[in-house]
Amino acid sequence: MKKRSTVEKPKFTLALLHPKYWGVxxxxxxxxxxxxxxxxxxxYWLGRSIGKLGMKAGKSRVKVARRNLELAFPDMEQDKREAMVEENFKNTGMALIETGITWFWPTWxxxxxxxxxxxxxxxxxxxxxxGALLCCVHALNLEITARAFGVxxxxxxxxxxxxSNPAYEFIQYRGRSQNGNQLVYRRDIKQMIRVLRDGERLFYLPDQDYGHNKSVFVPFFAVEEACTTTGTSILAYTSKCALVPGSGFRNKDGKYEIIADKSVEKDYPQKDEVAAAAYMNKFIEEIIMRAPEQWMWLHKRFKSLPDHNLTNSRYQ
Known part of the structure; x- marks a missing residue:
């Protein structure tokens, strides 16, 4: 793998020991x-317990998760929906522990x-x-998934x-650049294209609502007009890379199943942004349904509407 990371490795300086960073x-x-x-x-018990407590403190996020599930699965029974919301919060608490595992556990x-x-x-x-655009999702254990491919x-x-906090950044950079993984700035599209053209892998997350800029509105689960990024088609068209859905959900035994089992670019309509986004959303749905309770339902996935003036109306 070529050493081409555009993210400068933060250096340790005495300034990082200032009292304002002691909390970090x-x-x-x-x-x-x-x-x-x-x-x-x-x-595992500790993380899920933290999540259960967080459910009591984060009432607004409970409402968001519940509303997302109502929109995505309108036919889901009420008791099943409530059970998934609770499970989602438990997994959110576990995400803190999983971040610690990813950043601080030795490889063995x-x-x-x-x-x-x-x-x-x-x-x-x-x-x-x-080159392969490895399309993953915002699973709550995403940190583990990224390092797992490196391992x-x-x-x-x-x-x-x-x-923005330099002490946090010092720790975060090292946590996310282990086992050969490298980093590229999220706005550096040219560098992403170079990575893919050079036969490398790029981890990409096209599953959230990033706002109206460079997005289209296509079906996602039961929502007919879900704001979806066109970044996937831009990268695929310009680099001629493979498109591979990937995931790393936790199974009932506490193991993380790493999957990247097929290329989906054969019928991918690269030149049609709307069709391409709808096409990729079907595979994103497939990934999420491997373990839907482990996806980030606390995020306002459906906040943007085609009418700019109606942003967030689905959550009112």
Missing amino acids: WLGFGLLAFIVNVLPYKVL RFKRILVAKDIEELKRLDNEGK LGLQGYGVYRPH
């Missing part, structure tokens, strides 16, 4: 200590929780030297937004 160091230090000392079963321990269920397609593309020898470039 203490918080991440405590997280690193907890995830390295406690066994996974205890971490991290490997133990992975199941390479199906990654042969990425290996084939790697052998052919063909399995399928390193890639993550689309990255630096943190």
Whole structure:
């Protein structure tokens, strides 16, 4: 893998020890200590307990999750919907623990929780030297998924937004650039295209509502007009890369099943942004339904409407 990361590695300076950053160091230090000392079963219980408490404190997010599920699955029974909301919050609490696991566990321990269920397609593309846009989703365990591909020898470039707090950024960068993974700024489209043209992998998340800019409105689950990014088609058309849906959801045994099992670019309508977004959304739905309770339902996925003046009206 070529060393072409455009994200500058933050350097440690004495300024990072200023008292205003002590909270960050203490918080991440405590997280690193907890995830390295406690066994996974205890971490699992702890994370989900934090999520259950968060459900009581985050009433507004409970409403968002509930409304998202109403919009996406209008025929779902009320009790099933409420059960999924609760499960989603428990998994949100677990996401904190999973971030600690990803950023602070040694590789030998991290490997133990992975199941390479199906990654042969990425290996084939790697052998052919063909770039792959690995389209994942905002699963609550996304941090684990990204590192997992690196641990399995399928390193890639993550689309990255630096943190405004320099101490946080120092820790975050190192957490996300382990096992050969590299980073590219989220607005550096030219660099993303170069990565794909050079036969590398780019981790990409086309599943959220990023606003009206460079977006179209196409079906997503039961919502007929869901704001969807056109970034996927832009990258695919300009780089001629493969499109591979990927995921890393946690199974009932506490293992993370890493999947990237097919290329979907054969019938992908690259030159038609609307058709391309609708086409990709079908595969995004398929990924989410592998473990829907582990997707980020707390995000206002359907906040934007074709009429700019009606933004957020679905959540009123």
